[in-house]
Amino acid sequence: MRNSTIKGITNLGQWVTWNPVTNMMEMGKGGTWSMEDGLFSEYSPKSFNDQEFLDAEGRLMTPGLIDSHTHPAFATTRELEFEMRSLGKTYQEIAAAGGGIRNSVRKLREISDTDLVDLVEERLNLMLSHGTTTAECKSGYGLSTEAEIKSLRAIQSASERTALQTFSTLLGAHEIPDEYRNDRETYIDLIINEMIPAVAQQKLAEYCDVFCEEGVYTIKETEKILSAARAHGMQLKFHADEFVSSGGAELAAKMGALSADHLMAISDAGIAALAASDTVATLLPGTTFFLGSDTWAPTRKLLDAGVNVALATDFNPGSNMSLSMPFVMTLAVIYLHMTPLEALQAATSGAAKSMGIEKSTGSISPGYTADAVLWQADNYRQLPYFYGSNRVHQVVVGAKPSL
Amino acid sequence: MRNSTIKGITNLGQWVTWNPVTNMMEMGKGGTWSMEDGLFSEYSPKSFNDQEFLDAEGRLMTPGLIDSHTHPAFATTRELEFEMRSLGKTYQEIAAAGGGIRNSVRKLREISDTDLVDLVEERLNLMLSHGTTTAECKSGYGLSTEAEIKSLRAIQSASERTALQTFSTLLGAHEIPDEYRNDRETYIDLIINEMIPAVAQQKLAEYCDVFCEEGVYTIKETEKILSAARAHGMQLKFHADEFVSSGGAELAAKMGALSADHLMAISDAGIAALAASDTVATLLPGTTFFLGSDTWAPTRKLLDAGVNVALATDFNPGSNMSLSMPFVMTLAVIYLHMTPLEALQAATSGAAKSMGIEKSTGSISPGYTADAVLWQADNYRQLPYFYGSNRVHQVVVGAKPSL
Numbered sequence: 079m080r081n082s083t084i085k086g087i088t089n090l091g092q093w094v095t096w097n098p099v100t101n102m103m104e105m106g107k108g109g110t111w112s113m114e115d116g117l118f119s120e121y122s123p124k125s126f127n128d129q130e131f132l133d134a135e136g137r138l139m140t141p142g143l144i145d146s147h148t149h150p151a152f153a154t155t156r157e158l159e160f161e162m163r164s165l166g167k168t169y170q171e172i173a174a175a176g177g178g179i180r181n182s183v184r185k186l187r188e189i190s191d192t193d194l195v196d197l198v199e200e201r202l203n204l205m206l207s208h209g210t211t212t213a214e215c216k217s218g219y220g221l222s223t224e225a226e227i228k229s230l231r232a233i234q235s236a237s238e239r240t241a242l243q244t245f246s247t248l249l250g251a252h253e254i255p256d257e258y259r260n261d262r263e264t265y266i267d268l269i270i271n272e273m274i275p276a277v278a279q280q281k282l283a284e285y286c287d288v289f290c291e292e293g294v295y296t297i298k299e300t301e302k303i304l305s306a307a308r309a310h311g312m313q314l315k316f317h318a319d320e321f322v323s324s325g326g327a328e329l330a331a332k333m334g335a336l337s338a339d340h341l342m343a344i345s346d347a348g349i350a351a352l353a354a355s356d357t358v359a360t361l362l363p364g365t366t367f368f369l370g371s372d373t374w375a376p377t378r379k380l381l382d383a384g385v386n387v388a389l390a391t392d393f394n395p396g397s398n399m400s401l402s403m404p405f406v407m408t409l410a411v412i413y414l415h416m417t418p419l420e421a422l423q424a425a426t427s428g429a430a431k432s433m434g435i436e437k438s439t440g441s442i443s444p445g446y447t448a449d450a451v452l453w454q455a456d457n458y459r460q461l462p463y464f465y466g467s468n469r470v471h472q473v474v475v476g477a478k479p480s481l
Numbered sequence: 482m483r484n485s486t487i488k489g490i491t492n493l494g495q496w497v498t499w500n501p502v503t504n505m506m507e508m509g510k511g512g513t514w515s516m517e518d519g520l521f522s523e524y525s526p527k528s529f530n531d532q533e534f535l536d537a538e539g540r541l542m543t544p545g546l547i548d549s550h551t552h553p554a555f556a557t558t559r560e561l562e563f564e565m566r567s568l569g570k571t572y573q574e575i576a577a578a579g580g581g582i583r584n585s586v587r588k589l590r591e592i593s594d595t596d597l598v599d600l601v602e603e604r605l606n607l608m609l610s611h612g613t614t615t616a617e618c619k620s621g622y623g624l625s626t627e628a629e630i631k632s633l634r635a636i637q638s639a640s641e642r643t644a645l646q647t648f649s650t651l652l653g654a655h656e657i658p659d660e661y662r663n664d665r666e667t668y669i670d671l672i673i674n675e676m677i678p679a680v681a682q683q684k685l686a687e688y689c690d691v692f693c694e695e696g697v698y699t700i701k702e703t704e705k706i707l708s709a710a711r712a713h714g715m716q717l718k719f720h721a722d723e724f725v726s727s728g729g730a731e732l733a734a735k736m737g738a739l740s741a742d743h744l745m746a747i748s749d750a751g752i753a754a755l756a757a758s759d760t761v762a763t764l765l766p767g768t769t770f771f772l773g774s775d776t777w778a779p780t781r782k783l784l785d786a787g788v789n790v791a792l793a794t795d796f797n798p799g800s801n802m803s804l805s806m807p808f809v810m811t812l813a814v815i816y817l818h819m820t821p822l823e824a825l826q827a828a829t830s831g832a833a834k835s836m837g838i839e840k841s842t843g844s845i846s847p848g849y850t851a852d853a854v855l856w857q858a859d860n861y862r863q864l865p866y867f868y869g870s871n872r873v874h875q876v877v878v879g880a881k882p883s884l
Contacts, residue, residue, distance in 0.1 A: 157862035161821055164814045204870055364869075370815040372775055402869035411567045412773040418564055459560035466767075466805035467607055468871060 081241070083477050086112035086119075087450065088131040093139040094419075094458045095442035096427035103423050105458070111139070113448040116476040120444055132479055134452050137471055140422060140461070141442050142211025142449030143403040144429035147315075147339050147360055147390035149216050149249075150201045150236075151229040153185035153194060156395045169369055169397060170293075170321075178396055179219065179253040186219040191228060198236035201393070201401065206242045206480060208402045209470045211449040212440075213242055214315070214390075214433055216287055218249030221265075223273045226250045230282035241473075241480035243449075245433055247285040247315060248277045251295050251303050266299055270306040278310035285336070285433075286312040290329070292322040297329055304333060313434055315360070319344045331355035337388065337432035341375045342366060349376070353383040358432035361424070362392035363409035364400055377414035388428040389421060404469065407462040418459045448477040484644070486880050489515035489522075490853060491534040496542040497822070497861045498845035499830035506826050508861070514542070516851040519879040523847055535882055537855050540874055543825060543864070544845050545614025545852030546806040547832035550718075550742050550763055550793035552619045552652075553604045554632040556588035556597060559798040572772050572800060573696075573724075581799055582622065582656040589622040594631060601639035604796070604804065609645045609883060611805045612873045614852040615843075616645055617718070617793075617836055619690055621652030624668075626676045629653045633685040644876075644883035646852075648836055650688040650718060651680045654698050654706050669702055673709040681713035688739070688836075689715040693732070695725040700732055707736060716837055718763070722747045734758035740791065740835035744778045745769060752779070756786040761835035764827070765795035766812035767803055780817035791831040792824060807872065810865040821862045851880040 088110040097104045109123040110131065159172050159181070172178055186194070198215075205213055215237075217229035230246050237244040250273045251266075258265035277283050286307030290300040304314050313336050318326025320340035327348030330338035338344075338352065339360040352359055361375045380387055389410055393401040407421040416424065430440030439447050452472040455461060461469065473480045491513040500507045512526040513534065562575050562584070575581055589597075601618075608616055618640075620632035633649050640647040653676045654669075661668035680686050689710030693703040707717050716739050721729025723743035730751030733741035741747075741755065742763040755762055764778045783790055792813055796804040810824040819827065833843030842850045855875040858864060864872065876883045 155863060155866065157821070157860070157866040160814065160866045161862055164818055164820050166818070208870060368815065399867050400869035405869040411563065412771065415567055415569070417567050418560070457560070459564050460558060463558065463560040463563040464802050465771075466803035466808040466869075467611060 080480065081478050084113060084132045084474070084479060085128070085130040086110050086132070087134050087139060087452070087474065088125045088128070089136060090134045091136040091138050092457050093442060094422060095141050096423055096440065098441055098443055103419050111442055113477040116448055118442055118444055118446050118448050132472065132474065138453040138455045138457060139442070139450050140453065140458065141426040141440055142451055142473065142475065143209045143425050144433070144440055145205060145210045145213040145390050145393070145401070145403055146337070146388050146429040146432045147362060147392050148213050148401070149218060149392070149394035150198050151186070151194065151215065151217055151232055152182050152219050152395050153189040153197070154182070154395070155399065156181060159396065160399070163370065180256060182219040182395060183221050183253070183255060186229065187222070187225050191232065194228065194232040195235045198232050199239050202236055202240045202242045202244065205401045206240060206473055207470060208404065208468055209451040209473060210401070210403050211243060211451070211473060211475045212435070214245050214247055214285065216247040216249040218252035218287070221250065221253060221255035223268070223276055226273055227276060227280065227282065230277060234282065241475045241478065243475065245285065246283045247287045248274065248283040248307070248312065249287040249289070251288040253289065253294060266303065269303055274306050274310050278312065283312060285315045287316045289317045290324065290326045291317060291320055292324060297325050300326070301329060301333065304335070315339060315432065319348060323348065327352050330357045336434050340365070342373045344376065349379055349383050349385065352380070352385045358386045358388050358428060360388040360390055360432050361410070361414065362390055362398070363414055364398040364406050365392045366413070367409055368398040368400070374413050377416060381416070381420065386428055386431055387424045388432040389424040390429060404461055405465055408465040411462045418462050421462055422458055448474060450474045483883065484881050487516060487535045487877070487882060488531070488533040489513050489535070490537050490542060490855070490877065491528045491531070492539060493537045494539040494541050495860050496845060497825060498544050499826055499843065501844055501846055506822050514845055516880040519851055521845055521847055521849050521851050535875065535877065541856040541858045541860060542845070543854050543856065543861065544829040544843055545854055545876065545878065546612045546828050547836070547843055548608060548613045548616040548793050548796070548804070548806055549740070549791050549832040549835045550765060550795050551616050551804070552621060552795070552797035553601050554589070554597065554618065554620055554635055555585050555622050555798050556592040556600070557585070557798070558802065559584060562799065563802070566773065583659060585622040585798060586624050586656070586658060589632065590625070590628050594635065597631065597635040598638045601635050602642050605639055605643045605645045605647065608804045609643060609876055610873060611807065611871055612854040612876060613804070613806050614646060614854070614876060614878045615838070616647050617650055617688065618647050619650040619652040621655035621690070624653065624656060624658035626671070626679055629676055630679060630683065630685060633680060637685065644878045644881065646878065648688065649686045650690045651677065651686040651710070651715065652690040652692070654691040656692065656697060669706065672706055677709050677713050681715065686715060688718045690719045692720040693727065693729045694720060694723055695727060700728050703729070704732060704736070707738070718742060718835065722751060726751065730755050733760045739837050743768070745776045747779065752782055752786050752788065755783070755788045761789045761791050761831060763791040763793055763835050764813070764817065765793055765801070766817055767801040767809050768795045769816070770812055771801040771803070777816050780813070780819060784823065789831055789834055790827045791835040792827040793832060807864055808868055811868040814865045821865050824865055825861055851877060853877045
């Protein structure tokens with residue numbers, strides 16, 4: 079049945095989704111969700127004995143998960159740095175010694191285009207097998223116009239070979255490359271005057287990101303780069319207030335960014351600014367976990383203030399080598415004190431909103447893309463609860479079973 | 482090739498193991514490990530083009546992982562309690578309200594024997610698919626002679642249906658059952674005079690365990706129960722100093738127990754006692770993680786004092802719903818500050834020692850059981866590093882490929 083279009087999913091167990099009409103999570107049990115032209119069409123409480131329908135055999139169905147913050151375009155893993163951290167070095171110390179993002183930059187510039195595409199493809203397929211049907215994918219280990227374009231092209235080519243739906247982000251401002259270490263102004267000018275126009279002209283990225291953080295890009299530099307990106311038609315999603323509260327969330331709200339990401343160090347003023355805006359708070363608890371930190375984003379404060387919240391993996395070789403969205407939901411329940419239902423919402427419709435695709439993706443509703451996951455689970459509470467093994471039974475993307 | 486005996490594994494990539502002769506971890510690259518009569522026989526630096534050898538295709542090989550502390554004999558999952566914890570209830574509050582272990586006891590007594598066997602079998606096979614080739618399996622949700630025997634028989638029957646090698650533990654002293662809530666002495670007498678003799682007579686358990694903890698079993702009660710078990714030929718492994726330092730580790734050392742398990746609250750005197758004994762410290766960081774605690778066992782202190790350390794999952798429906806040993810290794814590196822090599826040792830030879838099987842199991846060495854895992858990884862550091870997805874390629878138990 080793989081890659082052949084189905085007419086729907088029948089014999090459902092529990093199904094749970096955000097409902098865009100009521101703007102609430104809703105759930106049902108049993109019956110059939112029909113599909114037409116790659117979209118959900120209607121729900122019937124009846125089940126059908128028809129081979130053109132996928133038989134859920136009573137399993138839990140959720141919308142396909144949406145991973146709205148990933149860095150899959152890297153050339154080599156960095157397990158040596160992981161070991162160094164077990165011996166007491168911090169992520170920042172390793173970066174200062176030439177490891178970290180700059181380590182990945184050297185390797186990315188060396189790898190062949192085809193090898194990079196193969197690696198990205200393998201990672202996208204792994205995401206898919208863990209229930210992710212839509213992913214945002216960043217460049218950011220090239221840090222030259224040529225190598226950033228190579229990364230975005232690799233994402234595009236890999237995406238064409240998988241069922242996963244991807245959206246790309248230019249992250250030329252992930253670090254200051256070594257060759258501009260003492261001349262950051264020139265590199266920022268290059269991003270603005272060469273990199274952004276070239277990527278926009280080749281239509282390689284929907285979004286632009288900046289690592290706005292102490293020691294990386296300042297608030298002023300971030301605003302300058304993002305303004306240029308917006309002038310070239312890109313939407314804005316960026317790294318904000320990860321380690322130090324520097325006003326990143328406030329800037330995101332002020333500029334109307336789709337999302338401000340990380341936010342472990344967000345201030346109360348930042349929370350208020352997001353609450354008064356449409357900007358989504360994208361939380362990446364896997365990074366806090368992988369860095370062995372105990373500084374978690376102040377999630378209940380964000381939720382209580384009415385901020386829209388998304389969950390994502392931050393999959394990357396330095397600060398979170400995991401692409402499992404269900405595990406991020408586990409972290410969200412245990413450490414961010416989200417309920418299992420809030421976590422599921424943040425991993426589907428919250429994430430869709432953070433990518434500006436909430437009118438088409440992230441819900442089991444008529445007219446929405448027919449992306450869904452059948453789980454080896456009886457109910458949605460089991461998804462974050464039974465962790466560390468992959469509970470995906472089948473993934474459907476655009477009405478096509480994909481595993 | 483599944484379940485047919487092989488003559489060895491060839492075209493190895495990196496292989497890493499504890500060496501019982503040098504008592505150190507060692508590693509090699511390439512070549513072939515041969516097998517005879519279900520045991521490793523010899524290493525050759527050559528590779529063979531022979532269909533009776535399993536072709537590793539350059540993959541990493543480690544000994545089969547050993548999960549030395551699991552509670553797989555439960556009837557129902559407890560995701561509702563998991564959700565309650567996200568809303569602010571503690572594990573202890575939920576237990577006091579009739580949840581926790583007592584919740585599992587009610588369900589265990591109700592389930593049919595055959596349904597329980599099916600559930601345990603499914604869990605053992607999941608362990609196997611995540612690289613565990615040997616597991617210790619506890620009863621402990623029955624809390625009557627009949628229901629504890631039912632649990633141990635279910636473990637035995639399920640084990641016979643899987644390739645995983647299991648060893649069983651009687652944990653009749655997991656809680657005080659509701660019907661003896663006001664008469665704990667009578668229940669302890671029942672364990673000693675009825676349960677232990679019956680289990681020993683039917684040869685259903687190699688080990689005896691007690692939940693020695695404030696509010697559960699006191700040090701004195703623990704010693705009394707374990708003494709009776711030893712008199713009936715069982716070896717001792719027990720829950721010690723998990724939430725409160727109550728002298729559990731000291732008792733384990735004094736009694737010559739194989740292991741003291743949990744130890745988040747172990748005292749310096751307890752560490753010294755273990756260091757002066759052969760008792761293994763079995764660390765279960767998944768439980769700290771799943772309970773959202775920040776109290777980790779003082780692992781570097783234990784290692785620096787010369788204590789033998791094992792890692793295990795503590796797989797159970799209340800305080801750690803995960804059976805992934807690789808994820809436990811991830812936690813060990815990030816939160817216990819073990820190196821990846823120390824974590825691998827603790828998940829293989831350390832665990833074997835905690836079960837008294839270190840002369841036959843847990844090493845890739847001549848004469849050891851031919852249990853091994855081939856990983857989708859280049860080197861052992863990647864095992865804890867790339868977490869949240871299952872990197873097992875093939876599991877071999879007693880010279881038979883099992884996936």
